[in-house]
Amino acid sequence: MEVKIKLNGKTVVDDIPADMLLIDFVRAHGCKSVKRGCETSACGLCTVMLDDVPVLSCSTLVARADGRSVCTLEGLQAEASEFVGFIADQGAEQCGFCNPGFVMNTIALLRENPDPTDDEILAYLSGNLCRCSGYVGQLRGIRAFLDEKHGKEVERG
Known part of the structure; x- marks a missing residue:
């Protein structure tokens, strides 16, 4: 077909x-x-x-x-490049195999909800499996990105 x-x-x-x-x-x-x-x-x-x-x-x-x-x-490289460094700074890209899925779902989350709570981030990303680092590093990276975007002081890497 x-x-x-x-x-x-x-x-x-x-x-x-x-x-x-x-x-x-x-x-x-x-x-x-x-x-x-x-x-x-x-x-x-x-x-x-x-x-x-x-x-x-x-x-x-x-x-x-x-x-x-x-x-x-x-x-979606331009959109993704905004926050992938924050995820890397948190050590959440250990083997990198799961990163594209996390990035795709983070983009979808931030399009739908530009200022999510930590619980909303975790709920949205719960369908992604990370065998190396779990979700804590990804959450920290997304939170750091959002905090910087909203003008809050952020400590990177």
Whole structure:
């Protein structure tokens, strides 16, 4: 079947098998930030934005994205660069495997709620699995980013 998808701002037309998953499609088109982690829709490593809503690409058929917009971390570098340094400063990127999923969900969170509480951050990121550092470093990094953005004194790294 033929699909037409706007991937990171560029129109991609491709002939795909009807059962192809979105994770395989975006990776085949050079989006290597999207990772396969659990194969059970439980880890968040495969998160992409489908029409600006975070979805798990490992459990989404490409056919659902036909005629729609898909954005991966490769397409959100400018927005992500604002806060990834804060996460790194907190030592939360130990192996880095889970970072793209965390970043994608943090972008979605901050678009939806520009000033979340710590509990709201943890709740939003609860679908992301980090095997190295857990969520404390990510929370500290996001909180430091938000504090600096709101003019509060922040101690970095």
